[in-house]
Amino acid sequence: MTIISNLKLWFLPSFLTHFFLYYYIFLHSYKMLPNYSTLILQPKLKMLLLILLIHSLIFSTTSSDLTTDRAALLAFRSAVGGRTFLWNTFNTTSPCNWAGVQCENNRVTVIRLPASALSGKLPVNTISNLTRLRTLSLRLNNLSGPLPYDLSKCVELRNIYLQGNYFTGPVTFLFGLRSLVRLNLADNNFSGEIPSGFNNLTRLRTLLLERNHFYGSLPELKFTNLEQFNVSFNKLNGSVPRSLESMPVDAFLGNSLCGKPLGICPGGGTQPAIATAGIEIGNSTKKNKLSSGAVAGVVIGSVVGFLVLLLLLFVLCRTKNGEKMRSFEAATIKQTETEVSVEKQIVESENGGINNGHPVAAAAALSTGLSTGEENGAKKLVFFGDYYKTFDLEDLLKASAEVLGKGTFGTAYKAVLEMGTIVAVKRLKDVAISEKEFREKIETVGAMNHENLVPLRAYYYSGEEKLLVYDYMPMGSLSALLHGSKGAGRTPLNWEIRSSIALQIAQGIDYLHSQGPNVSHANIKSSNVLLTKSYEARVSDFGLANLVGPPSSPTRVAGYRAPEVTDPRKVSQKADVYSFGVLLLELLTGKAPTHALLNEEGVDLPRWVESVVREEWPSEVFDIELLRYQTAEEEMVQLLQLAIDCTAQYPDNRPSMSEVSKRIEELRRSTLHEHYLVNATDLIGP
Numbered sequence: 001m002t003i004i005s006n007l008k009l010w011f012l013p014s015f016l017t018h019f020f021l022y023y024y025i026f027l028h029s030y031k032m033l034p035n036y037s038t039l040i041l042q043p044k045l046k047m048l049l050l051i052l053l054i055h056s057l058i059f060s061t062t063s064s065d066l067t068t069d070r071a072a073l074l075a076f077r078s079a080v081g082g083r084t085f086l087w088n089t090f091n092t093t094s095p096c097n098w099a100g101v102q103c104e105n106n107r108v109t110v111i112r113l114p115a116s117a118l119s120g121k122l123p124v125n126t127i128s129n130l131t132r133l134r135t136l137s138l139r140l141n142n143l144s145g146p147l148p149y150d151l152s153k154c155v156e157l158r159n160i161y162l163q164g165n166y167f168t169g170p171v172t173f174l175f176g177l178r179s180l181v182r183l184n185l186a187d188n189n190f191s192g193e194i195p196s197g198f199n200n201l202t203r204l205r206t207l208l209l210e211r212n213h214f215y216g217s218l219p220e221l222k223f224t225n226l227e228q229f230n231v232s233f234n235k236l237n238g239s240v241p242r243s244l245e246s247m248p249v250d251a252f253l254g255n256s257l258c259g260k261p262l263g264i265c266p267g268g269g270t271q272p273a274i275a276t277a278g279i280e281i282g283n284s285t286k287k288n289k290l291s292s293g294a295v296a297g298v299v300i301g302s303v304v305g306f307l308v309l310l311l312l313l314f315v316l317c318r319t320k321n322g323e324k325m326r327s328f329e330a331a332t333i334k335q336t337e338t339e340v341s342v343e344k345q346i347v348e349s350e351n352g353g354i355n356n357g358h359p360v361a362a363a364a365a366l367s368t369g370l371s372t373g374e375e376n377g378a379k380k381l382v383f384f385g386d387y388y389k390t391f392d393l394e395d396l397l398k399a400s401a402e403v404l405g406k407g408t409f410g411t412a413y414k415a416v417l418e419m420g421t422i423v424a425v426k427r428l429k430d431v432a433i434s435e436k437e438f439r440e441k442i443e444t445v446g447a448m449n450h451e452n453l454v455p456l457r458a459y460y461y462s463g464e465e466k467l468l469v470y471d472y473m474p475m476g477s478l479s480a481l482l483h484g485s486k487g488a489g490r491t492p493l494n495w496e497i498r499s500s501i502a503l504q505i506a507q508g509i510d511y512l513h514s515q516g517p518n519v520s521h522a523n524i525k526s527s528n529v530l531l532t533k534s535y536e537a538r539v540s541d542f543g544l545a546n547l548v549g550p551p552s553s554p555t556r557v558a559g560y561r562a563p564e565v566t567d568p569r570k571v572s573q574k575a576d577v578y579s580f581g582v583l584l585l586e587l588l589t590g591k592a593p594t595h596a597l598l599n600e601e602g603v604d605l606p607r608w609v610e611s612v613v614r615e616e617w618p619s620e621v622f623d624i625e626l627l628r629y630q631t632a633e634e635e636m637v638q639l640l641q642l643a644i645d646c647t648a649q650y651p652d653n654r655p656s657m658s659e660v661s662k663r664i665e666e667l668r669r670s671t672l673h674e675h676y677l678v679n680a681t682d683l684i685g686p
């Protein structure tokens with residue numbers, strides 16, 4: 001239906017006009033045919049020809065131009081690939097209906113495809129054929145190579161946003177684009193000098209060139225309307241031209257530039273104030289001699305630098321010889337040094353521990369905090385079940401510890417006990433309840449026993465310290481796995497893993513909810529889903545919301561919190577369902593609820609997904625890394641629907657957690673039944 005209606009919309013008027021016109025010509029010319037000269041001179045025919053000419057002109061500037069635009073977009077799509085499903089050309093013939101494309105007067109005027117996983121080079125004769133283009137936004141993709149030189153044909157371009165790609169080469173051909181108002185080429189690999197040709201772009205208000213490889217000196221750039229300017233972190237040298245002196249310092253950092261608003265230039269003073277890359281003093285064409293003041297400055301600077309270096313060495317040696325750090329605070333300070341990547345943690349735990357020369361902030365750490373003002377008898381870890389009674393508080397105090405991260409409820413540490421056992425210790429802050437209440441509540445948490453929950457093994461309570469001991473999860477959090485470094489060496493989570501993680505989380509939460517109508521998790525998010533070595537999901541941090549005071553940061557569950565929740569400690573089971581729905585969307589889209597794109601568009605993840613699904617093909621929303629699991633597409637779409645159901649605005653419209661876990665189970669069962677045996681490798685991935 002849609003195809004036909006689209007075709008009708010596009011072709012019908014022009015087809016009808018042509019039909020009547022040619023019919024008319026045919027009738028009249030038939031009468032005139034015998035005499036060729038008469039035919040030329042016939043005034044009626046002249047009129048006809050004129051109409052025909054005007055019509056073909058109109059025709060060529062409307063539908064045929066849109067045809068050219070469409071062809072250009074298709075060529076663009078096949079060149080830079082991106083999502084297989086970028087534009088559903090089958091259902092929507094007119095390019096004006098494609099995602100990220102806007103038209104005016106039947107011509108493509110806007111392309112906005114930010115963060116759409118486009119990759120490769122932009123060839124000539126693609127974008128450049130969109131001669132009415134006014135906005136081109138391809139930011140945050142993986143596009144590379146030089147920009148097509150024929151982009152200069154798009155003379156109506158006003159806004160170019162290409163930041164966050166891997167484009168290379170010079171940009172001189174852009175100087176013909178006299179209508180440009182916003183030009184953002186930041187975070188690419190563009191190179192060459194920044195020529196004075198930019199001055200041709202008299203309407204420019206934004207010129208952002210930071211974090212590229214531009215070199216040479218900065219020319220005088222005399223823009224009258226410039227609002228945003230940045231050339232920081234390039235390889236520029238020489239002095240800041242007078243016309244740019246009023247720009248903020250940040251606009252020039254990370255170069256070898258000097259002069260106002262940076263330091264004074266040599267000749268007129270000393271070397272560039274900010275010099276990170278290749279300390280070449282002044283303009284490369286100038287050979288300046290250092291003044292005596294500058295020489296004195298350099299000498300004093302060197303001596304001070306040397307002394308600082310000595311001091312640093314001394315401190316470092318002392319730290320090493322002083323063996324282990326003595327407190328949790330110390331461990332916290334060392335956080336950045338001691339945080340290790342997920343991969344590193346796995347290697348360590350596979351090697352049987354982290355003590356082998358790894359820079360750990362030691363957990364004698366644990367001792368200082370615990371010893372204050374405590375009676376010996378009170379220094380006891382309280383265990384749940386028997387499993388961990390293999391160690392006591394003293395063992396924990398002797399363990400090596402490193403900071404895993406800071407959360408809402410306190411700081412988490414990885415502690416390696418002498419016998420090789422690894423545990424995670426959470427040091428709670430802001431415990432707002434009495435000891436009796438704490439012990440009662442934590443007993444409930446310790447009694448929770450489900451394979452998809454991170455088990456609380458023990459706790460310690462004293463006036464100053466409240467510690468919780470959990471199983472250590474070597475693969476870290478789902479959040480880190482989904483959104484951590486996407487560089488080489490990272491294995492993306494394949495569909496089978498994601499779908500089983502979804503089920504396991506649902507089952508973990510369902511178990512919690514089954515403990516009573518008032519039992520909820522209250523802090524469901526991807527950083528609270530931890531993974532075992534075999535990628536089994538365990539939900540952590542349950543039951544903690546009731547132990548501590550109000551959250552220090554109201555944004556702690558930003559993006560996951562149900563709209564009706566006003567007090568983050570009072571969260572209903574249906575609000576948990578909402579948070580789970582967001583988590584499910586995160587697994588499916590690969591986008592964190594705090595994704596920059598969403599912030600920019602001012603929507604949350606559920607509303608973004610809903611709008612995309614409503615307006616376009618559902619496949620548009622899926623994580624690019626999932627698109628190759630074609631056989632599981634039906635399951636993905638069904639899960640997407642479930643996630644949308646879970647994130648309904650009104651709590652009563654959301655399913656219960658047990659319904660959710662049943663639905664996922666059924667979905668998985670049918671997919672596995674239909675496809676797994678047929679094409680196991682496709683589902684499992686490489």
Ligand SMILES: Nc1ncnc2c1ncn2[C@@H]1O[C@H](COP(=O)(O)OP(=O)(O)OP(=O)(O)O)[C@@H](O)[C@H]1O
Nearest residue numbers: 404405406407408409412424470471472473477527
């Ligand atoms: N049992 C554990 N095993 C392995 N890593 C853990 C464990 N518990 C927590 N972590 C890691 O420690 C870090 C801090 O966790 P923590 O739970 O304190 O905060 P959070 O989950 O980031 O935020 P919040 O406190 O709001 O839940 C996280 O990166 C988490 O992945």
